[in-house]
Amino acid sequence: MLRQYELVERVKAYNPDADEAILNRAYVYTVQKHGSQKRASGDPYFSHPIEVAGLMTELKLDQETIVTALLHDTVEDTLATIAEVEEFFGPEIARLVDGVTKLSKIETLTENERAAENLRKFFLAMSEDLRVLLVKLADRLHNMRTLHFIKSEEKRRRIARETMDIYAPLAERVGMYEYMREMQLLAFEQLEPEAYATITGRLAQIRNEGGGQVDAIAFDIKQALAEAGLQVEVVGREKHPYSIWRKMSERHVTFEQITDIMAFRVITETVDDCYKALGVLHQTWQMIPGRFKDYISTPKTNGYRSLHTALIYANSMRMEVQIRTHDMHRTNGFGLAAHWAYKQGGVKPDGQVAWLRDLIEIVDASHDADELLEHTKLAIYQDRIFAFTPKGALHQLPKGATAVDFAYAVHTDLGNAAVGAKINGRHVPLRTQLANGDVVEIIKSKRSGPQLPWLGFVVTGKARAAIRRGVRAKERQEVATIGSKLFDEIAGRIPGRIGRKAIGAAVRRLNLKDEEDLMFAIGSARLTDRQVMEALVPGSTDELPDDQDWPRQEQAISIRGLTPGVGFELAECCHPVPGDRIVGLRRPDQKVEVHTIDCMSLANGVDADWLDLSWGERTTGAIGRLRLVLYNRPGTLAEVTQIFARNRANVANLQMIQRDEPFGTYEVDLEVSDLAHLTRIAGSLRASEAVADAERI
Structure with missing residues (x-):
């Protein structure tokens, strides 16, 4: 645990003008308030907020954030009040502490409702000040580091699941990959203990058997780049155990079938050197098609920038390589937190605004706890694609996103008015899934509105929330x-x-x-x-x-x-x-x-x-159902569908009920304008040589 003078020295090292008095006062306040409280590990409770404050100093955050970290549990777990915090430490710190303070457990609520209400308060506070999120992520990371001290397996698994579902993706969305990886690893250990033990054991075995294989490959990469006149740093490592397990689960393969377990980072001086290094590596070793990604020209939402490629080394060994500058490397480790460092003057980074705005819209639109959790998880998971408006504006969406998701990503009003779409100049249904690089034009109408069937194919939380609200x-x-x-x-x-x-x-x-x-x-x-x-x-x-x-x-x-x-x-x-x-x-x-x-x-x-009731004018969307008995011979269904087309009836559903040679019985749902329309269709069917009988159900 950090001593009082050590914490102050850490802050003064990067912020010589920091107010020592307020830091000392906050340290003493949290020790006094938590008093004799103990953690599950047996350590004094105040060791936790002090360690969280220590994590904030590693990010070189301002003194208000450090004080907030020290005080973040006092209001919930002691007799301290927000009013008292404001009196002693000022309104800004009181606001931050209130934003981070977790809600007391409400036993009458279900687990989902408790989680949803915590999320609701959390996102609203986070939207006002990103430092709330930074302290909360550090709080969760330290709690995960000491999770093994909790005796109840059920409680450990619940906390681990919440971390995996909510906090690790949030860390990824703000670019704090170091936090994300450690959270995932610690949660993985609790949720899948056997898989964790097996994978970490196999990685240790490979490490021992390979001797210095990672170092040898890193040396070869560095030498190849040096011969091309590039001075770089090369760092090698095995892939993250959770990343390996997820790939095994998604691809249904064994550990031995995963060929790209090794990953390397090449750190250059300039952006030009990144692209030069990429060219050298592709000339030296064969690249694996489809694995190259350029996050320098098109950064991720969280500001992550790097070149990613995969190469085939000796003996058909596959390896991943990431190429970035020193500045990118610093930002990629701690994302938006790096922009909030004291040296940056505490200016809010622009990258947080768009997706936070989406999250707040989801919070406002969610009807109940399950809906909020569903939408939030959809909004913060990380697999993304890039699509463009006709004017070239870039939008990032989850894999599997459709034209409707894109419309809502551009603007809620555009999504509500969408009636069609063009992808790369070609008319497509609104349910069409987008691919990387698609240019999407949304066709809209003032008379239109969100449609209930859209919920069957949209994947973004923002779209689901807006459709349900509409x-x-x-x-x-x-x-x-x-x-x-x-x-x-x-x-x-x-x-x-x-x-x-x-x-x-x-x-x-x-x-x-x-x-x-x-x-x-x-x-x-x-x-x-x-x-x-x-x-x-x-x-x-x-x-x-x-x-x-x-x-x-x-x-x-x-x-x-x-x-x-x-x-x-x-x-x-x-x-x-x-x-x-x-x-x-x-x-x-x-x-x-x-x-x-x-x-x-x-x-x-x-x-x-x-x-x-009576039918009004311009009534739309009525479905009439017919039972058809068709002769079982080639071309029958084609003739029937032509009858539907000639009568301007759209088929909503067609299902075979039974086959009884030489007939087949079908039920068909048709979108019709009125009873006369349905009757006319039934008459046309009965007149056909392909139809033995047609009657309304």
């Missing part, structure tokens, strides 16, 4: 429209005219936000007719019996602009289409379920409010 808003609007029409009926049963004043009073009595909230509550069956009447005119239901049978609607509610799956759901049992007589089933906090009036599932009665 769909929820549309659903709320549609349900509120239903509620508004039901409100008119309810108000019509009360003697006298109901004005704006009465509605405002009802909103207040029901503890709702506004009139729209009232209509949504009615439409979603959160309020009964009796409750609404009583809120509008207190006492208006006193003389009504509790089992009052309310009169049915005099007029059908039109579901104009119906969007299946949003505010309404078209029942799977009867597949209603415009032209059918329909009825709606309304249950609390569920979408209105639309059935045909003669649907067999309604025959025995259902426990729900019945709404008399």
Whole structure:
């Protein structure tokens, strides 16, 4: 553990103007506050914040960050308060300490909810000041270094999993690769102990058997570059054990089948020397196609810059080589932390802004704990591709990202308005996955909006959050429209005219936000007719019996602009289409379920409010289902699909139900405009020589 004078000397070594008094005061404060508290290792608890502060000095961070590291657990684990911290150390440090302070465990919440709430607070604080993240990562790294002292295996594994899922990817996203690798290694040891022991054992065996093989290869690389007039440093090492295990898992190969276990770093003086060194290495040893990456011309989001290549050495041995300058090497080890060093004047690096903004948007949009965790993990994992706008702006996305993900990466409004895409000048579906270097043009329409099916193929957290937020808003609007029409009926049963004043009073009595909230509550069956009447005119239901049978609607509610799956759901049992007589089933906090009036599932009665519905104009998205019996011979399906095309019907789903020679029975879902359209298609099918029978389901 660092002594008080040692910590101060470390800070003074890179910041001679540091305030010794505040550093000494913070050191004494944390020792006094944590007092006799002990860690699982048996060490005094205050040794932990002191070691975290020591990690911050290694990054040469400002004195406010060092003091924050010393105090980061005092508010949570002692009687100290944020107000007291502000009184003794000032508002800036109090703000940083509050941002880093972990939430107390809330036993009534699930593990996911606890994690989600910690993340929510963490990202919001982090967006205001990156130093919150730097202290938190150092806090987690030191806790991982002492994790083996915790007796409970379940608790060790839980902490390790959280580290692997959240903190290691976060360290990668801000370029702190040294922290990331150590966190992954320590978490890997807890999560996969047998694999960890096997891989580290095999690496030790190779190290012993190979004698000085790594040093010999490093010498050969350095000599080849020296003969070309390049003075460089070459460092060799085995690949990270967790990296080896992940490659084994993803490729389903054994340890012996992994051929590029050795990796080397070539450190040059200038950027020009990086490219010269690359040329020399490619001329000296055969390069492996597809393994070259230029992160100097196109840096990663976190500022990482380097040339990556893979070569075949003697005896078909494969090796990875990274080439970078001394400055890149320093930045690549500790990323954005290096930019926050005291010598840089504490200026926020621009690289953090974009992805932090995305994370905050995800936090704001997330509906529940599981959604937040899902979106956040998607947003911070590291496998990336690069794509360009037509004007040349570069965007980084996860592997597997689609045109919709790209649209939302450019701007949320562009994603919401997307109706099509061009990739490299060619029209493609929105679900098309992007490749490195693609030029993507998004085609938009003011009338469009986020579509529920997009959730089936987007991969970025930002896109998922925006789509869900847009769909929820549309659903709320549609349900509120239903509620508004039901409100008119309810108000019509009360003697006298109901004005704006009465509605405002009802909103207040029901503890709702506004009139729209009232209509949504009615439409979603959160309020009964009796409750609404009583809120509008207190006492208006006193003389009504509790089992009052309310009169049915005099007029059908039109579901104009119906969007299946949003505010309404078209029942799977009867597949209603415009032209059918329909009825709606309304249950609390569920979408209105639309059935045909003669649907067999309604025959025995259902426990729900019945709404008399009618189809509005310009209704879209209705699906009609037909059962087809086709002759089992070549060309039959082709002829049927031509009938669909001639009738302008899009096939949503086609499935064979049974084969009974010489026939095949199929069920087909068709997007149709109305009942007449579906009937016309069925008639065309029956007239075909390829179709034995066609009937609506």
